[in-house]
Amino acid sequence: MPISNRIWWQPRAWALALLLLSAGAVQAQNAGARAACEKSFKPSTGQPGKDVVWVPTNDPLVIRMLEMAKVGKTDLVYDLGAGDGKIAIAAAKQFGARAIGVEYNPDMAQLAQCLVRADGVADKVKIVQGDIFETDFSSASVVTLYLLPELNLKLRPTILKMKPGTRVVSHSFLMEEWRPDESSVSTDGAAYLWIVPADAAGKWSFKQQRGDDSFDVDLQQTFQKLTGTVGQEEITNAELKGTHIELMFSEGDVHTRLKGEIKGKQIEAEVFRNDKTSTYIGTRQ
Ligand SMILES: C[S@@+](CC[C@H](N)C(=O)[O-])C[C@H]1O[C@@H](n2cnc3c(N)ncnc32)[C@H](O)[C@@H]1O
CATH class of the missing domain: 2.40.128.120 (Quinohemoprotein amine dehydrogenase alpha subunit, domain 2)
Incomplete structure (x- = not known):
């Protein structure tokens, strides 16, 4: 019998084939469920938001932001202005964290919640419809932002009162004279990390x-x-x-x-x- 035929009779080869088939089926099911979410509301890049328009962070940059913050299982990530929930979903799916996305636009928040369920992370991720400037996010160990420079500045006093050691990652925008602890700039975009400092003075x-x-x-x-x-x-x-x-x-x-x-x-x-x-x-x- 040729080697390739013999391999097919081995139980491990069958197990692997079944695993790949079921992974493919889960992916197709996810894609179907995600498409169903967008049937009720399909967002468009640049659509107006309360304080800033919706533009999603690209996938590689989402991962880089969460890596910079060293997100792990014990973290609670807050994405302020969550859009379709992709940062919160990735924090749970790829990093095992719990996450809360705060989104003002009710249609967008509903879509994000639907995508959370479609991706099977509803046990870890919650999407809250609300205003980031009226939401208590003090329990976060990680905060992610893709807003505007002036909105980062408006949040800065609240962020500086958070537990020392809280990590904050911002896509594109800085916080004036509070310089980031780490910067990462590539063709995917810029991400900046701050670590809330303790009072040492x-x-x-x-x-x-x-x-x-x-x-x-x-x-x-x-x-x-x-x-x-x-x-x-x-x-x-x-x-x-x-x-x-x-x-x-x-x-x-x-x-x-x-x-x-x-x-x-x-x-x-x-x-x-x-x-x-x-x-x-x-x-x-
Ligand atoms: C640039 S998008 C970023 C979306 C997501 N964080 C990402 O990186 O893919 C900003 C989002 O903030 C939302 N937004 C604007 N002002 C807000 C506010 N005051 N409270 C909550 N969400 C707000 C917009 O509707 C939009 O979805």
Whole structure:
């Protein structure tokens, strides 16, 4: 018997063939269900919206945005101005997250909800018809935006009050002097990522946990940018990503490198100083 014929008799080859056939059938069923959704309302690119028109983010950029935000199973993604729900659907389907899309246009919101069901992710995705400026999205761990620069700016104060570490990804548009933590620009378009910074500003007294060393750091903060001093010396290489803080300073021959986590009024830090690493607790003065 030729090899190709023999392969067909193997149970694994049959299982694979059945799997491919059923995957094809599911895809066809999905496509059918999606087409049925568009029978009630077929949107057109550029149609007016309350504050901005509908233009869908292209598929590769949707994936890149969600990858930049490192979306995973434990996330709750809010897409503000959800359109046909494609970002919320992808967050659930490709990344296993829960997602909520907020869309003002009732026809669009209904279509998005229908597409959620057609794609079989209704257990993870909800589409809410409403105004993004009147919706409480403070429970989100990830926020996605494809709006306009002025709408991003209008949302900025609310976003900055969210839990430190919340990731925000915007298609195309920036947030003025709050510079993104990461940018990704390609032929698919531009995507920008911000990580909501913790409040780090102020005077911090650091004390070694098992020892009697101590030092004071005075920090100034503009969004995620930190500057500051230790006595007369400037801190260098300062970085703030959500609650994670890193900085360095030198006093004469003593070089100090600090990596810590801001937990409200305290910073728990591993500090490399005097040739050894040990734990310090920083307390806001
Ligand atoms: C540029 S589209 C983006 C759609 C989707 N997020 C995407 O990236 O494919 C913006 C969407 O926001 C909706 N929209 C405009 N103003 C809104 C508002 N105040 N509240 C909720 N949705 C709004 C529009 O109807 C439109 O569907």
